[in-house]
Amino acid sequence: MKVLNLNNTIKIFKAILLILIFSLCLYINRLLPVQSKDDLINFFNELTNYKNIDGIFVGVTVVISILCIPISWMKALGGIYFGVGRGFMYGLLAATISCGISFLIARFLGREVVNHLYNRFFKHKLSPKIRNCLEGRKDLSFTYIFLLRNMYFIPFALTNYLLGVTYISFKKYMLASFLGMIPGTFMYSYFFAKSLRIQENPTELILPIFFVGCYYVLVYILKKVLTQKSKVVCFEKE
Structure with missing residues (x-):
């Protein structure tokens, strides 16, 4: 009883x-x-001089991520508003908080509920490549989670929830996620912060574009290496 x-x-x-x-x-x-990038940018424009704009930005980014709304452009917005340093710090902080909260929510709700919501509302919107990556997660090593955080085509929020119903420990998940999100978050902040000066000096974008190119080349190489080393690949069915 x-x-x-x-x-x-x-x-x-x-x-x-x-x-x-x-x-x-x-x-x-x-x-x-939250559904319109332009409207959200205008929203922050109105709050530019507000003393708590930093906290508002982090809070909004956390909430919309938990609600499965992409935050990559929020990281870009952080670079534009706060510059490279603060934009990177706030973007990484918000992403880290949101991935932890989403993971714990999923762990509490359980596999049955999370998988039902995924199948009902999200699965049909994803390409077969992304579905295979999210659903075929057999290898949950530190390296795999780290690399997963750098796969720009994989939905960040969905990954948080789906990993929450696996056997991976919260500590390993958070550490791998935190370290894995550093390169991409810095790239967004750096590139868009520098893009503000393109009219004054177009050469300002040469180095950011070079870094972006190197980043995506590195991600591509790491994806291939992981695919060859592991028979688990997120891009193949069992």
Whole structure:
């Protein structure tokens, strides 16, 4: 009887959490123009002189990531508004917080609920290549998670939730994710911070473009190396 009551209590908590997440989605959707990049940029333009703009930026980025809205352009926006240093720091902080929260939410909800939501709302929107990568996650080594964070075509938020229902430890997941997100976050911040000066001095973009090119070449090489070393590949079915 006690076990049955405990299971019912857990189910109630899961239902409450889902309701809270859904309510948060509706509230954020009404409060912020999160579906439009241009509108969101205008929103931050109006808050430029606000003393807590740093915290607002991090908070908004965390929330929209938890709601499975892409944050790569938020990292770019951070570079534009705050410069390379602060933009990189805020972008990395927001991404780290959001990936931890999403992971813990998924672990609490459980595999059945997360997989049901994934199959119902997201799977049909993804290409076969991305689906194979997300669904065929058999090798959860540190290197795999690190590399996964640098695969620009893989949805960041979905990865957080789907990894939350695997056997990987929270500590390893967070460390690999944090280190893996550093190159891409810096690249976005650096490139877009420098792009502001393109009209004054077009040569300012030469070095950022070089770094971006090297980054994507490195990601491509690492992907090939990991594919050859592991029979787990995120790009092949079992």
